[in-house]
Amino acid sequence: xxxxxxxxxxxxxxxxxxxxxxGEVLQPKRFAGIFGAAPSVALATLGLAFANEGGDYAATxxxxxxxxxxxxxxxxxxxxxxxxxxxxxxxxxxxLQWVVWLLVALGLWAVVPR
Amino acid sequence: MSxxxxxxxxxxxxxxxxxxxxxxxxxxxxxxxxxxxxxAHGFGVGVGGLFLAFPAILPASATLVEKHSxxxxxxxxxxxxxxxxxxxxxxGSVVWWLAAQAPAxxxxxxxxxxxxxxxxxLWYLLESLLTRRADRPSSQxxxxxxxxxxxxxxxxxxxxxxxxxxxxxxxxVDGGPAADCASGAPGGRxxxxxxxxxxxxxxxxxxxxxxxxx
Numbered sequence: 306x307x308x309x310x311x312x313x314x315x316x317x318x319x320x321x322x323x324x325x326x327x328g329e330v331l332q333p334k335r336f337a338g339i340f341g342a343a344p345s346v347a348l349a350t351l352g353l354a355f356a357n358e359g360g361d362y363a364a365t366x367x368x369x370x371x372x373x374x375x376x377x378x379x380x381x382x383x384x385x386x387x388x389x390x391x392x393x394x395x396x397x398x399x400x401l402q403w404v405v406w407l408l409v410a411l412g413l414w415a416v417v418p419r
Numbered sequence: 420m421s422x423x424x425x426x427x428x429x430x431x432x433x434x435x436x437x438x439x440x441x442x443x444x445x446x447x448x449x450x451x452x453x454x455x456x457x458x459a460h461g462f463g464v465g466v467g468g469l470f471l472a473f474p475a476i477l478p479a480s481a482t483l484v485e486k487h488s489x490x491x492x493x494x495x496x497x498x499x500x501x502x503x504x505x506x507x508x509x510x511g512s513v514v515w516w517l518a519a520q521a522p523a524x525x526x527x528x529x530x531x532x533x534x535x536x537x538x539x540x541l542w543y544l545l546e547s548l549l550t551r552r553a554d555r556p557s558s559q560x561x562x563x564x565x566x567x568x569x570x571x572x573x574x575x576x577x578x579x580x581x582x583x584x585x586x587x588x589x590x591x592v593d594g595g596p597a598a599d600c601a602s603g604a605p606g607g608r609x610x611x612x613x614x615x616x617x618x619x620x621x622x623x624x625x626x627x628x629x630x631x632x633x
Contacts, residue, residue, distance in 0.1 A: 310453045317452020317475075318445040325444045325476050329436065332427040334484055334492045335546060338499020339538045341477035344510045348527060349452045350459075350471055351514060355523035362464055363526070367514025369468025374511055377472045378504035381497050384481060389494035395485035398497075399478030410469045419465065 309353070316349040342377055372417060376409035422546045435487055444479055451475045472507050502545060506538030 328340030347370060354363045380402040387393040387401070451473055459467020477500045485493035513530040521529075 310456065313456045314449035314453045317455075318449030321448020321451070321475050322441065322445045325448075325480060326433065326441075328476065328480055328496075329483070330428050330430050330432050332429055333425055334488065334495040335499045336426055336542055338477075338480075338496040338501075339503040339506070339542055341480050341496060341500040342472075342474075342503025342507055342538075343476060344471070344507060344531060344534050345448060346452050346455060346473055346475050347471035347507075347510060347514075348531070350455050350467075351518075351527060352523065353456070354464075355518070355526070358464075360519040360521075360523075360526075363523070364515050364518035365464045366459070366468035366471060367511045367516075367518055367530075369465050370471040370511035370514065371508055373469040373472030374504055374507035376469075377474055377477075377507060378501050380474060381477060381500035381504050384477070384497035385494045385501070388481070388485070388490050388497060392490060395482040395490070395493050399482050402474055402478050406474050410472075411466075414465065414469055 309357075313349065313353060316352070317346060320349050321345040338381075342374075342381065369414065372413035373406075373410045375413055376406045379409050380405040422543055422550065425546075432487075436483065440479075440483060444476070447479060448475050472504070472511070498545070499542060502541040503534075503538045505541055506534040506536075509537040510534040 324340050324343035324345045328337045328343075331337035331340070351363050351366065354366055383405055384398050384402050387398045388395060393401075451470070452475075455467055455470040455473070458470055477497070481493045481496050484496045510530045510533055513533045514526060517526045517529060
């Protein structure tokens with residue numbers, strides 16, 4: 306278990322960093338922002354899920370991911386509104402985005418029939 | 420300028436970021452991926468799957484963009500992430516649809532391509548819409564300027580044709596050849612109106628170019 310966690314940590318750290326670097330060197334920022342919602346955690350996690358648990362497990366994870374992606378769209382739009390319209394500091398917006406993402410994702414997961 | 424031509428790669432930006440920021444991203448990305456595994460282990464794959472779309476990069480990058488390029492650029496970064504998030508819906512759909520019947524590498528490849536295509540197409544549509552909206556006030560100014568030019572030109576033509584009619588009438592009364600010149604006079608004046616319209620179009624286009632704050 307510890308070994309698997311270490312592999313997840315390394316793989317996740319590398320893929321997230323790679324997408325973050327791609328987003329950093331691109332202009333305009335509206336285009337670079339696409340990489341802020343790159344499938345970095347998904348690629349690292351699903352790669353291991355296929356290897357350890359099989360395709361059916363990965364398919365179920367992919368289905369749940371839809372609620373997470375919808376929540377990410379909501380919190381990205383909220384971030385844009387708060388930064389451009391209300392001029393909130395980005396650090397505060399970042400914290401709020403995590404909370405909003407968690408609430409929306411869990412809310413969608415609870416209401417969508419499985 | 421075309422929307423796609425605005426995309427640029429600026430490798431020198433990498434030098435502006437401290438090693439601490441890179442380390443923080445690596446640690447955050449690694450921690451979230453490890454936590455996703457633990458959540459799936461503890462609460463089941465249904466809940467764990469939600470975290471495949473956890474905002475691991477966006478909040479950190481928005482904070483960094485605000486520091487280097489300002490709040491407006493950070494807001495633009497978030498708007499781009501909306502397109503990326505909708506691309507993640509395509510990624511998740513492909514995994515859900517294909518995972519049980521295709522090899523892992525093919526599923527992840529097709530899903531990543533689907534994410535990239537959907538995200539870029541949505542960004543293109545969004546960018547085109549915002550560009551059109553930014554150009555609209557200047558287009559209205561150009562349209563008003565053109566209308567004014569046309570109206571001035573018509574008034575000049577009307578005045579000119581009145582003069583020609585009276586000259587022609589005098590010619591008919593006098594029995595001279597002046598009536599043959601009636602159609603020739605206003606033509607030269609209309610050219611001024613066309614040049615003016617061109618000027619106003621150029622004036623109108625100028626503010627639109629500066630809309631991209633990123």
